[in-house]
Amino acid sequence: MHSAVSSPAPEWLTPPDDANDLVPAVWPASAERDADGELVLGGVTAGRLVRTYGTPLQVLDETEVRRRAHVLRAAFDAAARAHGTTARVYYAGKALLNTTIVRWVLDEGLNVDVCTGGELEVALAAGADAGRLGFHGNNKSVAELERAVAAGVGTIIIDSAIEIERLAAIVSRGASAAGADAAQRVMLRVNSGVHAETHDFLATAHEDQKFGTPLQLAPELVARIREIEGLEFVGLHCHIGSQIFGVAGFRESASRVLDLHQELLAGGDIPQLNLGGGFGIAYTRADAPEPIETLADGIVAAVAEGCAARGIPVPALSFEPGRAIVGNAGVTLYEVGTIKDVALEVGTRRYVSVDGGMSDNARPALYGAQYSARLASRAGEGAPVLVRVVGKHCESGDIVVDHEHLPGDVAPGDLLAVAATGAYCAPLSSNYNHVPRPPIVAVRDGESRVIVRGESMADLLARDAGIQR
Structure with missing residues (x-):
C-alpha cells in the first residue's frame, strides 16, 4: 500500500507494487528475470550482453520482430478475405x-x-x-x-x-x-x-x-x-x-x-x-x-x-x-553513472544518469515521448522512488525516461534497461557531443549477434579532415 503524498509524478504514472515487474505489453514476450533477478532477453542475460558488447547497447529480439510481422500479416489477410x-x-x-x-x-x-x-x-x-x-x-x-x-x-x-x-x-x-x-x-x-x-x-x-x-x-x-x-x-x-x-x-x-x-x-x-x-x-x-x-x-x-x-x-x-x-522488440541497455536527488516544490525527484542519452534516443527531446525503465543487472530492493533517467549530453533536455519508478536502492554501476526502443531510436541517432552510436545486437534462443556494428572513437575521428595522418 502506497501512502497518498504529494508527488511531481504525472497522474498516469502510479507507483507499481513491484518496481522490478515487466509489463507484458511493453516488453518483448521473451523478457523475464532469472532466479537471480537479472533481466533475460531472448534467452540471454543482460550481464552477458554487456560483458560481450558494452553499453549503451541496443538489443533486438528477432523472435518478437518475426512474430509481430506474422501477426500483422495474418490479421490483415483475414480481415480482407472476410x-x-x-x-x-x-x-x-x-x-x-x-x-x-x-x-x-x-x-x-x-x-x-x-x-x-x-x-x-x-x-x-x-x-x-x-x-x-x-x-x-x-x-x-x-x-x-x-x-x-x-x-x-x-x-x-x-x-x-x-x-x-x-x-x-x-x-x-x-x-x-x-x-x-x-x-x-x-x-x-x-x-x-x-x-x-x-x-x-x-x-x-x-x-x-x-x-x-x-x-x-x-x-x-x-x-x-x-x-x-x-x-x-x-x-x-x-x-x-x-x-x-x-x-x-x-x-x-x-x-x-x-x-x-x-x-x-x-x-x-x-x-x-x-x-x-x-x-x-x-x-x-x-x-x-x-x-x-x-x-x-x-x-x-x-x-x-x-x-x-x-x-x-x-x-x-x-x-x-x-x-x-519492431518497437516493443527493442530494449536499450545502459550503465548507471551518477545519481542525485533534487528537491522540488512538491516532493523530490531522483535523477539517474546513464552512459547514453539523446544521441541514441532523440524521441523524448523531439516529441516528449515517454518510456519505461527497469533495473537489468539485478532485482532491486526498497520502496519505489520517482526517477528521471537522463543522459550524459550537455543539454537539459537530454532525457531518456521522463517519469518512472525504480527500486529505492538503484545505484551507480547498475545496468538499466529501457523498453520499446526498437523503433525510431537507431534511425534518429547522432554523434552529438562526439558520442559514438551503439551497436545493434539481435538475440534469439539464447544466442546473440551483432547486426549493426557500433562506432568507435576512431570512426568519429576518421571523418575529421583536419587530423594529420
Whole structure:
C-alpha cells in the first residue's frame, strides 16, 4: 500500500507494487528475470550482453520482430478475405532499417517501404526483390527516382506535381529494369484532412504539412499521370499519422478518400488503396493500444462498408506498419553513472544518469515521448522512488525516461534497461557531443549477434579532415 503524498509524478504514472515487474505489453514476450533477478532477453542475460558488447547497447529480439510481422500479416489477410478483397503489408523501413531486418520481414511475407535513396540501397543490398518495394518521400531527387525506376521498384508513391514530371522524363527514356515497354506503377499520396490524435509532428494527413496533396487537387494530378505513357496509376495513398490507438481516425479518413476514389473511377480502373500505418504500441503501463486484429477488422470493414454505400468494388488494400513490428522488440541497455536527488516544490525527484542519452534516443527531446525503465543487472530492493533517467549530453533536455519508478536502492554501476526502443531510436541517432552510436545486437534462443556494428572513437575521428595522418 502506497501512502497518498504529494508527488511531481504525472497522474498516469502510479507507483507499481513491484518496481522490478515487466509489463507484458511493453516488453518483448521473451523478457523475464532469472532466479537471480537479472533481466533475460531472448534467452540471454543482460550481464552477458554487456560483458560481450558494452553499453549503451541496443538489443533486438528477432523472435518478437518475426512474430509481430506474422501477426500483422495474418490479421490483415483475414480481415480482407472476410470482405472479398486482399491486403498487402509493407514494413515501414524508417522505423528501423538494416539488411538483417529486411530479410526477416521478407521471410515473414511482408513487403518493404523505403523513403530515401539510402533506404532503397539497404533494401536492395539485403537481396530484396525490387518489385516488393514501395518508395515514399516528399523530395525524391531525380537521381533517386532514376535509381528506383531502373531497379524495378514495385510502386512509387508520388507526393507532388513536380514528381510527376520528373518521372515522365525518366520513363520516356526507357529506364525501367523491366524494359521500355513496362509501365512504372505509381500511387498518389493525398491528405484527407483527418488529424490523428497524436503529437503535431507525428500527424501527417492534415493540410498544413509537407506530405501529399489536398483531396481537391488530386483529380488534376491523376489526370496528368494517366496521360503519361510509361506510368500506370494504381491507386491513392493516405497516411494519417503515428502512434494511433483506435479505428475512428482511419474510418473517417477512409470515407473521405473513398469519395475521391469513386470520382476517379470514371477515368479508369483503380485496383489499390493504401491507408498507411501508424498503429500504436505500449511504451508505458498506461498505454492501451487496440489489438492489431481489432484494428485490422475495423479498418477493412470501414472500407468495405464505404464501398458498398457508394456501389463500387472494394480495392486491394495496403498498409505500412513499422513501429508495431519492431518497437516493443527493442530494449536499450545502459550503465548507471551518477545519481542525485533534487528537491522540488512538491516532493523530490531522483535523477539517474546513464552512459547514453539523446544521441541514441532523440524521441523524448523531439516529441516528449515517454518510456519505461527497469533495473537489468539485478532485482532491486526498497520502496519505489520517482526517477528521471537522463543522459550524459550537455543539454537539459537530454532525457531518456521522463517519469518512472525504480527500486529505492538503484545505484551507480547498475545496468538499466529501457523498453520499446526498437523503433525510431537507431534511425534518429547522432554523434552529438562526439558520442559514438551503439551497436545493434539481435538475440534469439539464447544466442546473440551483432547486426549493426557500433562506432568507435576512431570512426568519429576518421571523418575529421583536419587530423594529420
